[in-house]
Every structure is written in C-alpha cells, then in structure tokens.
Amino acid sequence: MAQRRSATIKDVAAAAGVGIATVSRVFSGGSVSAATRERVLAAARELDYRPSALGRGLKLRRSGGIGLIVPDVTDPFRAELVAGVLACARSLGEHVIVDAAHGDPAREAEIVERLVEQRVDGIIAVPAGELADWRGAARVCSSVVFADRVLPGLPEIPAVLPDDAGGVRSLTEYLAGLGHRRIGFLGGVPGTPAGVRERAFRDTLAQLGVPVEEDLVVAARPARDAAYAAAAGLLQRRADVTAILAAGHLLGEAAVLVARELDLRIPADVSVAMMDDVAWAELCDPPLTAVARSGHDIGYRACELLLREPARRGRGGPVLLPTELVVRGSCGPLRPPRR
Amino acid sequence: MAQRRSATIKDVAAAAGVGIATVSRVFSGGSVSAATRERVLAAARELDYRPSALGRGLKLRRSGGIGLIVPDVTDPFRAELVAGVLACARSLGEHVIVDAAHGDPAREAEIVERLVEQRVDGIIAVPAGELADWRGAARVCSSVVFADRVLPGLPEIPAVLPDDAGGVRSLTEYLAGLGHRRIGFLGGVPGTPAGVRERAFRDTLAQLGVPVEEDLVVAARPARDAAYAAAAGLLQRRADVTAILAAGHLLGEAAVLVARELDLRIPADVSVAMMDDVAWAELCDPPLTAVARSGHDIGYRACELLLREPARRGRGGPVLLPTELVVRGSCGPLRPPRR
DNA sequence: AAACATCATGGAATCGTTTCCATGGGAGCG
C-alpha cells in the first residue's frame, strides 16, 4: 500500500492483466468493455493510482492549466477578479496558476516567461507593462487575454474591461446634478490606463457645460501613501471644493480619511463618491456612494473568452462590462461654501 | 521565426551543432565550456526556445509548483495569506496553483485530487474538512501543511496558526479592564476550529472572575447574512450588553451595522472589538479596535515550512504566530446601562 | 615520457502518458 513510488499506468496494466493502452482508455474515455473497465478500476483503486498530469501533458503538449497575473491579490477588486477566473476555470476543468506582479513590468515579464515554460493553455493578465513578451506568449504556446486593463501598444490582444468611462460619467453627472460645480478629481498617474477615467471626467463636465479647473484634477500612484498625500493636498489647497470624485477605492479611502482629519463632515461639508464598490463603502459612516464594477464577472468573462471562444477573441474590440451607480449617503446637495 | 511547433531541445542541439545533453546542461547548470554555452544560447535565442516544464517535470517527477487551497480568495485575510504564500514560493522558484473550496469538503477533496495528479511539490491548505485524502496526499507525492486552521482528526499534519487564543484573551482582558462585565461574544459554529476562540473567551472571563452568561455567547456560520442575524439577535435580546467581542471580521461588520441600525452609538452605548484587523477597521467611524493576525506571515511561514524545512515539519506541534491588539476608538469605559 | 586525473561532450535510456496501427475474435449477412 505504501509503495516507494506512486503507481504508474504500467503497474495498473500488469495488475489488471491488460495492456497499458487499455488502462489509458479507461481513464481518458476510450471505448472499453464493461468487464475490463471494472477490472482496471479495481486494480487502480487497489494500487492507489492517479494518472500523472505530467505524462499526459507532455504527450498532449498542454498542461490543462491557465496562468493568471494580477498586480496584487490583496486588492479587493483584484481578489474578486481572481475568484471569477477560478470559478470559470473550475467549471472547464482547468487549474489556475496565480501570481502577483506588483505593478513591476520586469517581474511580470518573468512570470510570463515561467508560465510559457509551464505550457499553460492560456494567460489572463491585468497587465503592468509592455516589457513582457505578450506577443510571443500569445503565439508560442497559449493565448493571452487582458482583463480590467489594456496596453496601448497591444491593441490586438483581446480584452475584457469594465465600462470605466461610463462609470465616471454617471458619477460626474450625479454630482453635477446635485448642484456641484467645483468637483475635485482624484485620479491615477497620466501614463497609465487610468487615463480613461480622467478623460471621461473631463468630457462629461465639458458636455454639461461646467468648466474644468486644472487645479482640481490631481493624480496619485496606486498606493496608500500617495493617495493620502494627493487627497490631503487637494483638500487643503482648495478649501472651496464641494465634492470629491475618487477614481478608485484607494483614493476614496484617502478622501474619507483626510476629510475626517480636517474635520470636514461628509456630506455636509464635502460630498464624496468613488469608483469601485468595495465592502467597506457600506460600512463607512456615512456609507459611500460608489460605482460598482464586478470583478467576478470580468474574471469569469475573460476566462470564458480565453478557453471557450477562441474564435470570437479580439473581434470587435474589447468586451465592455457595465458598471452600476450605487447611491448611498455620502453625497448631498450643494450648500454655501465652507469658510 | 513563427514555426508551427515551438522549438525543442533537439532543435537547439541541431542548430548549435552539439548534443542534446549539452543543451540540457546549459539550461540546468551543468558544466559547459564558455564557447559552447554561448553557441547554444545563441541558437536558443534564434529559435525562441523555452525549455518545457512538462518534459523536465516528467523526468524529475516533480512539477516545480505547489498547491494552495483556501476557502475563499476574496476574504481579505485569506487574500493576504495567498499573497504571503506567493511571495515565499516566488523566492524559492516555485509557482502556485490556487483554488477556492468555499468551505465545501467535497469540493476540497476534488481539488486535492487534482493537485496530486499535477504532482505538485506540496500543498498548503486552510482546510474545510476531513473528506479529502490528506494523508494520502501527504504520502503519495507531496507533503501537506495546514495554515490558519487545523483538523482535529489529523494532528500529524504540520500547521502554521495565528495565536487566536492569545488574541481573544487580550481583547477580553481589554474589555474587562474598561469595566465591562456583560460582554456579548459573536463566534463561529461550535464544531469548527472557531472553538478555540470561544474557549479562550470563556477561560479568560473565568480567570478574571467574571461569570459567563450562556445567553451572551452566540454562534453564526461564516457568511454575511448569518453573521448579521446573530448580531441582531444578540443586541435585541439583551439590551443590557455593554460590549461586543466579534470573533471575526464578518461578525464585526455585522455588529457595526446592527448597532447603527438600532441607533446605538459606538462606543457610548456599546463598545465593539473584533478579531482580524482588516482594512475597513480603520475607516469605520469610529475606527474599530481589533486584534491583528498577519495573513501574510502565516502564508509565508507555511510555505517555508513546506519547502525549506522538511525536517522540522510537524515537530513540536503547530507553529503559533503572535497577534497584536490594535486599540482604536470603538471601545469606551463602562457607563450606566442604556434604557 | 608514460601514466593518470580532469574535463567537456555525446549517446542512450528513462520518466508516464496518448494514440496510431495491427490483430484477433465474434456477430451479421448472403
């Protein structure tokens, strides 16, 4: 029972008195007579045999797994995305190799390299940069699907994205509808994909006839300290802003903390709304108005695109998933300015 | 350049005019003369060759990856744990196959089966139940380390655990020190590993000479709705509780929401403290006092135990990692009872 | 200068599967 090395298909064949081809058929669904099948299964059970995915993978030239690269698994939105990929992959019988690139293109390139060596059946990535050999990976052994983000230099890679622009637009319109005119925008650094959101903000304001004050649009790296600094800078510099639109949950968090620090009441003194409806938005006091994009759906959809719709991939541009405005209590109508 | 099938070691050998053994040595660190090595690398680059982990794995009988099973990757604490495992695995050159069992032992058993077939070098699990063949997995191809939780029936499996008992003790002592005597305990269902926390709560109270009222100890399944129901039940049934100790972040969240619903001010009407220092604890108003256990450390340590200290595994019982009481503003001194 | 140790190198076996192809027997049909 406790054999030195785990049983192989050969051992099972010998024990059942059949050829290895027959054992293989039993386990991978070939046609085998009922009696033989039973004998083989009994022998396999007896020997505690598990087919080796390595042997099979070598022969089949695929590992039966996919790779998933995210910036950070602890970000609640990314965690949801991971969960979505996991759910879809499981339903399709594939396993998932997950790794975090932490926003570092070099690290990401290493991960891609490794996944290609593993001969994964495909890669889903929230890409950090163009350093990795995305084209090579897509060509050599597997296909690539981007999720949540795209890379400007690689338009041919299929992608599944949240409708960020639509989300920002609805937030902006909502705030403007409440009467706000001096709306602070906390966004990401210009070079990054965050540009979509800032653009949507500007466009919507322009469309509503509200002038954009450059001074009210600030950018921060995606990190807690940077977000906090940006929010503090904005709120201290411009005591006359009446609303803050945070382009991400880290920025929203920063806005809330800074407001509390400065003794500004939400929404009496300043309204706050953000992108990303993470769990704490509801726990905040007051609960935060936010735009929800479903990380789960994005991950699930990306995985489907990768594994079950090879034909549709990349046709008709990226798949856009809808966002939803969740109104809570953090935004109020315009009041006379403070001070 | 865009060959039909990706280049193999044979192609590289032929292109470089050497034997395949030499190519193998170049890539896996054997001794090769500098000139030959250069020729081989040039040929490999030319052919865009990547060694196949499948071929290597078959020969070496190991895949170079480990498996990680958690109940749910979207739980912030579990996400941190995943990040810790990822960090350690990366530093040791292994990849990680992640899957979520969602608390279902049957699903977990399937995942274990799959990982064994993949011939992973080891499995780290936050186990859901004893249905999976943990012993078999540990024996056949890989070793198993439990993280964050253990299974009573499997004491021989090594484990890395937070010092839950210590954490609950410090919370209980803290609340009692503020004068609280009627402390409500929101815990997990009895059968589960959550028992450790309840036991620590009871023991600490006994030690402090405070009688335990059974009516104040309630249990909930680890889900939002169940947690909310438990918290609501407790606070409505016993309007005289002056403090709540939530044994997990979901329960803490429920306590905060229910208190808000019932118009109880924190900490004026009721003090709230919880296990798990998740991100929103700081964003809450008032910020929540909590006990921090580092998911990252638990994951990292479990991975180290699995991969680099096979000798120390399982000796001297589970590894206990310290917890830390983070005092914020959600607990106040005892006041005259409400009503 | 002979014997020997050292080193780079290639050949070949091996890891555990899948799958093509050949074989043999039984059933169906004329």
Place this chain on the structure above:
DNA sequence: CGCTCCCATGGAAACGATTCCATGATGTTT
C-alpha cells in the same frame, strides 16, 4: 458456411526533458 465488418485489445512510437556512462582530448605528476 464463408465473407466482411466492427469492436475490444495490445504493441510500440512518440512527447521533451535529465542523467548515467563512455569517450576522447587535455593537462599534471612522477
């Protein structure tokens, strides 16, 4: 009864790497 057809089955050749072992060419020692 003989022929064909089909189906279950086994043998053997991949798949792409590692590694033991043998070989020849060096360099070292007495």
